[in-house]
Amino acid sequence: MKNVIYILIQCTWGLPQTLLGFIVFLINIKNKHYFYHGAIITERNVPSSVSLGMFVFTTTNPMKDKRKKNKIPDEELSKRLLVHEYGHTIQSLIFGPLYLIVIGIPSTLWGFLPYFQNKRNNGVSYFSFFTEKLANYLGEKVTKEKSMENAII
Template identity: 65%
Template sequence: MRIALYYLIQCTWGVVQSTLGVIYFIFYFSERHYFYHGAVVTEWNAKSSVSLGMFVFVTKEPYFYDKLKNEYTIEELSQRLLVHEYGHTIQSLILGPLYLIIIGIPSTLWGFLPCCNIKRKAKSISYFSFFTEKWANFLGEQVTGQKSMENLVIN
């Protein structure tokens, strides 16, 4: 019942981001896919990960693994990243059509603007300390009961 409700809300209230997710899913159809708490997960070769409605696209090998390999296995980092991205799907459930404005755009700017990258690197600020990412970590952990990215510095 819970999964059915998850799909219903993602396909109605979250229709904008879920439609974008379907387009990405079709484009990356040949990649590995599986379900995670109702979300459709695709492992892709991109450097970063993204969540669009009920569709989660996670990197096959987190680029930051080399910096953290003394503390975490690649499987543990990948699982934590999945929990984090799943948290974004919960944000989509909550915010619906406002998700891309409140979460998607600020998160993308925080991740890719050169001035933000320089600031994070210079001050060793965690990417996951930004409000969109911190909230995704919290929601992912609450719903799945698993650890997320916390405040790992990945720059």
């Protein structure tokens, strides 16, 4: 029943990002897919992950800075990234049609603008930004699994 309510809210209140997620899902239709707490997970061989409504696109090859001593083993890292991305789907439930403006755009800018990339190259965790910190918190709260904390990857 929880999954049905989750899907119903994502397809109504979270329609803009879910529609965009469905288009990306169709583009990646040949990839591996599975369900996780009501969300549709698609694995892709790209260096980053993204959540769009009830669609989560996870990387099979997480970006890792080779200069940093990452203490999280690859398999554990993938599980934690999934919890983090699932947290973004909960943000979609909360912010609805404002999700792309309040969460999506700031998160994308934080992830890809050179200025912020330079900050992260100097030891600032990607997961310290407000959108990412909230995604970690919500993902852990709902799934009862560990997320990324302030990992530097």
